Amino acid sequence: MIPKGVQIDEPTGKLGVLLVGLGAVSTTFIAGVEAIRRKMAQPIGSLAEMGTIRLGKRTEGRSPKIKEFVSLASLDNLVFGAWDIFEDNCYEAALHCGVLEKSMLETLRPQLEKIRPMSAVFDQHYVKRLNGTNIKQGKTKRDLANQLIEDMKEFRSKNDCSRLVIVWCASTEIFMKLSPVHETLEAFEKAMDENHPDIAPSMIYAYAAIKSRVPFANGAPNLTVDVPALSQLAQEMGVPICGKDFKTGQTFMKTLLAPGLKSRMLGLHGWYSTNILGNRDGEVLDDPESFKTKEESKLSVLEYILQPEIYPELYGDFSHLVRINYYPPRGDNKEGWDNIDIFGWLGYPMQIKINFLCRDSILAAPIVLDLALFMDLAQRCSMRGVQEWLSFYFKSPMTAPQLYPEHDLFIQLMKLKNTLRHLKGEELITHLGLEYYD
Numbered sequence: 001m002i003p004k005g006v007q008i009d010e011p012t013g014k015l016g017v018l019l020v021g022l023g024a025v026s027t028t029f030i031a032g033v034e035a036i037r038r039k040m041a042q043p044i045g046s047l048a049e050m051g052t053i054r055l056g057k058r059t060e061g062r063s064p065k066i067k068e069f070v071s072l073a074s075l076d077n078l079v080f081g082a083w084d085i086f087e088d089n090c091y092e093a094a095l096h097c098g099v100l101e102k103s104m105l106e107t108l109r110p111q112l113e114k115i116r117p118m119s120a121v122f123d124q125h126y127v128k129r130l131n132g133t134n135i136k137q138g139k140t141k142r143d144l145a146n147q148l149i150e151d152m153k154e155f156r157s158k159n160d161c162s163r164l165v166i167v168w169c170a171s172t173e174i175f176m177k178l179s180p181v182h183e184t185l186e187a188f189e190k191a192m193d194e195n196h197p198d199i200a201p202s203m204i205y206a207y208a209a210i211k212s213r214v215p216f217a218n219g220a221p222n223l224t225v226d227v228p229a230l231s232q233l234a235q236e237m238g239v240p241i242c243g244k245d246f247k248t249g250q251t252f253m254k255t256l257l258a259p260g261l262k263s264r265m266l267g268l269h270g271w272y273s274t275n276i277l278g279n280r281d282g283e284v285l286d287d288p289e290s291f292k293t294k295e296e297s298k299l300s301v302l303e304y305i306l307q308p309e310i311y312p313e314l315y316g317d318f319s320h321l322v323r324i325n326y327y328p329p330r331g332d333n334k335e336g337w338d339n340i341d342i343f344g345w346l347g348y349p350m351q352i353k354i355n356f357l358c359r360d361s362i363l364a365a366p367i368v369l370d371l372a373l374f375m376d377l378a379q380r381c382s383m384r385g386v387q388e389w390l391s392f393y394f395k396s397p398m399t400a401p402q403l404y405p406e407h408d409l410f411i412q413l414m415k416l417k418n419t420l421r422h423l424k425g426e427e428l429i430t431h432l433g434l435e436y437y438d
């Protein structure tokens with residue numbers, strides 16, 4: 001329980017942002033922050049950097065920037081590091097991903113070239129389509145975790161960081177279910193010593209992060225840190241964790257639209273979503289086992305928002321299909337199509353079509369920035385365990401075990417801002433507003 005108006009430690013010194021995976025999302029994020037620092041661009045898409053927060057009554061005119069209200073780390077104080085199974089530095093990787101223009105990457109080249117990935121914890125069993133050489137060797141999964149812990153120590157001292165955060169931006173692993181080895185910390189550690197297959201590489205990173213008291217956010221749909229053993233460890237070590245799966249393109253649209261349809265009590269017969277994308281993420285998701293992990297994450301959203309058990313006449317029997325096809329010509333510029341069959345008054349059918357020509361990594365990069373800044377804030381406020389107030393950023397938000405996740409983007413935003421008000425001892429905003437009419 002976080003008391004109202006806590007003491008927030010100032011973000012003095014450097015904040016090391018460590019990324020697992022130096023692919024399209026990570027390089028777009030790092031290059032973007034470098035460009036923003038040089039005043040070549042604005043932090044568009046970042047709530048933490050551009051957003052404001054209303055305080056007090058609507059008549060008071062108090063709306064400071066969020067970053068000033070809660071003292072977020074300054075972009076000038078961020079230092080970047082990464083792990084990847086390929087040896088390409090950040091400049092080479094960004095060039096290969098082809099998201100940002102060459103001319104911008106050339107300008108930033110000296111900074112980007114300095115970021116060389118540390119060797120990764122990887123096993124092809126969990127990501128079938130990838131095969132790299134920059135990989136750690138270790139007798140057991142616990143040994144590998146210890147090597148990651150050493151990496152973090154070394155990075156921290158070499159870069160003179162006062163704090164670190166980790167964001168998982170690596171490929172989606174195969175679908176895994178919760179198993180007995182994930183239930184308790186004891187079972188989890190034993191399983192690491194025995195190289196149990198239910199301990200995926202992403203879990204080894206998460207374990208190492210928590211053991212090092214480093215906040216860990218998971219941008220992919222893998223189970224990773226969303227297991228009781230690691231939640232327990234995070235509580236014990238006083239470390240914030242959050243996930244899963246950045247909410248960017250199609251699911252972002254779904255969580256905008258579905259709450260609106262439901263608010264007007266419009267019914268749903270079906271929602272068909274298809275995507276074409278041609279980046280490495282698309283290639284990994286072309287493997288059915290990795291796709292299954294993504295599919296589960298994307299499918300859950302409508303069920304939770306529409307609550308068919310409460311509204312069986314409207315949402316008791318809808319079809320929901322999600323397809324992702326790897327189509328190389330598109331690169332990172334994904335195209336999403338949605339066909340939505342709705343019904344209204346007297347059951348008359350209607351259709352909505354959405355064609356979103358988006359850019360995956362352009363949408364994801366500001367989310368990485370916000371998560372790094374807010375997870376650092378959480379750590380400075382002694383917030384521990386699952387950070388549900390950051391659900392705003394995820395397709396499958398992690399919650400306390402007894403809760404269902406909240407997917408409605410506007411409720412998520414209110415929760416995020418009210419958490420910040422609470423931390424600073426400000427009145428929460430309920431939008432009741434009766435006092436203006438007394």
Ligand SMILES: NC(=O)c1ccc[n+]([C@@H]2O[C@H](COP(=O)([O-])OP(=O)(O)OC[C@H]3O[C@@H](n4cnc5c(N)ncnc54)[C@H](O)[C@@H]3O)[C@@H](O)[C@H]2O)c1
Nearest residue numbers: 021023024025084120169170171172220246248280281360
């Ligand atoms: N871009 C989006 O809009 C979006 C939205 C939601 C989730 N995601 C997820 O974010 C992740 C990153 O997406 P991307 O487009 O940057 O993918 P990408 O394929 O360009 O980059 C992933 C990188 O991770 C590396 N990697 C894989 N396993 C690793 C391991 N065990 N340790 C270290 N590195 C490892 C790969 O070599 C690759 O360089 C994916 O899991 C994707 O599903 C992206």
